Amino acid sequence: xxxxxxxxxxxxxxxxxxxxxxxxxxxxxxxxxxxxxxxxxxxxxxxxxxxxxxxxxxxxxxxxxxxxxxxxxxxxxxxxxxxxxxxxxxxxxxxxxxxxxxxxxxxxxxxxxxxxxxxxxxxxxxxxxxxxxxxxxxxxxxxxxxxxxxxxxxxxxxxxxxxxxxxxxxxxxxxxxxxxxxxxxxxxxxxxxxxxxxxxxxxxxxxxxxxxxxxxxxxxxxxxxxxxxxxxxxxxxxxxxxxxxx
Amino acid sequence: xxxxxxxxxxxxxxxxxxxxxxxxxxxxxxxxxxxxxxxxxxxxxxxxxxxxxxxxxxxxxxxxxxxxxxxxxxxxxxxxxxxxxxxxxxxxxxxxxxxxxxxxxxxxxxxx
Numbered sequence: 626x627x628x629x630x631x632x633x634x635x636x637x638x639x640x641x642x643x644x645x646x647x648x649x650x651x652x653x654x655x656x657x658x659x660x661x662x663x664x665x666x667x668x669x670x671x672x673x674x675x676x677x678x679x680x681x682x683x684x685x686x687x688x689x690x691x692x693x694x695x696x697x698x699x700x701x702x703x704x705x706x707x708x709x710x711x712x713x714x715x716x717x718x719x720x721x722x723x724x725x726x727x728x729x730x731x732x733x734x735x736x737x738x739x740x741x742x743x744x745x746x747x748x749x750x751x752x753x754x755x756x757x758x759x760x761x762x763x764x765x766x767x768x769x770x771x772x773x774x775x776x777x778x779x780x781x782x783x784x785x786x787x788x789x790x791x792x793x794x795x796x797x798x799x800x801x802x803x804x805x806x807x808x809x810x811x812x813x814x815x816x817x818x819x820x821x822x823x824x825x826x827x828x829x830x831x832x833x834x835x836x837x838x839x840x841x842x843x844x845x846x847x848x849x850x851x852x853x854x855x856x857x858x859x860x861x862x863x864x865x866x867x868x869x870x871x
Numbered sequence: 872x873x874x875x876x877x878x879x880x881x882x883x884x885x886x887x888x889x890x891x892x893x894x895x896x897x898x899x900x901x902x903x904x905x906x907x908x909x910x911x912x913x914x915x916x917x918x919x920x921x922x923x924x925x926x927x928x929x930x931x932x933x934x935x936x937x938x939x940x941x942x943x944x945x946x947x948x949x950x951x952x953x954x955x956x957x958x959x960x961x962x963x964x965x966x967x968x969x970x971x972x973x974x975x976x977x978x979x980x981x982x983x
Binding site: 650651652653654655656677680681682684685686688689690691692693694695696697698699700701702704705706707708709712713714715716731734735738739741742743744745746747748749751752753805808812817818822823826827830831834852853856 | 880882883886887889890891893894897898900901902903904905906907908909910911912914915917920921922925926927928930932933935936937938939950953954956957958959960961962963964965966968969970972973974
């Protein structure tokens with residue numbers, strides 16, 4: 626059943642891009658107004674500058690290879706769109722994952738690198754709205770996601786598999802949901818789409834997409850928790866290798 | 872922890888290996904359904920507000936990559952090769968940023 630609107634969309638994509646797009650929550654050029662773009666650029670640059678300082682002052686050289694690997698994995702994982710019931714798809718954002726592995730500061734730098742490579746090399750996400758994309762899909766995860774994870778984990782006992790997994794799942798899910806709400810606010814403030822429409826549509830799909838985020842983040846963090854827990858930004862006090870029977 | 876230094880490097884190989892495997896071998900199976908924002912912009916008819924002639928298309932990289940496809944390669948290879956290139960560039964860039972920014976104490980025998 627092809628409606629006129631769908632046909633327009635197909636023609637629009639077909640004539641310009643040849644392949645299906647993988648925008649995800651990547652905002653393209655043209656969706657945000659100049660003021661919204663500018664404000665999000667300022668937020669992104671301030672937090673990145675702050676992160677540069679903190680990494681400079683507080684991180685050790687052993688973190689450097691992990692930054693490379695974490696960025697590579699998140700870039701690769703972002704290419705893999707998983708289907709969502711209802712004819713939509715989603716993919717990992719990875720902000721919470723980067724925050725849990727590297728802490729909010731190095732994690733934020735890693736996320737910025739990922740979105741810069743995507744926008745500059747692969748035309749994925751607009752260059753003029755890169756600030757908004759870094760904030761929404763990166764920094765909300767590395768800051769809000771990370772601090773939610775840390776608060777929950779230590780309030781649940783800290784060093785057990787259960788505390789880690791429950792807090793990882795909740796933080797990852799929440800970061801994507803919040804990102805979709807923030808994205809909807811930006812679209813509405815830009816006059817692109819009315820707020821109630823943007824909110825219900827964005828939040829509606831991302832309630833489901835966020836489940837994928839939680840799942841992949843748990844697999845990745847869980848793998849490191851079992852194999853090299855010392856690599857985590859907040860390693861367990863006692864390194865426990867045999868918690869499989871929990 | 873006498874071999875902590877080499878340990879800290881060996882985990883990288885499976886780490887980067889997993890990323891490359893995902894980018895090369897899973898990318899062709901990615902769902903081509905419109906994703907979150909994409910779907911919303913189609914349903915609510917603002918998809919056409921996206922610029923067609925974007926600034927990124929004026930960069931030299933556009934001659935190399937058309938979105939996640941490497942130009943001039945056969946269709947089945949175009950996305951895996953773009954994924955391979957993108958993963959390695961991201962790896963190198965993030966490593967380089969870390970190397971530049973982390974002050975690090977090079978002469979520390981045991982890192983905590």
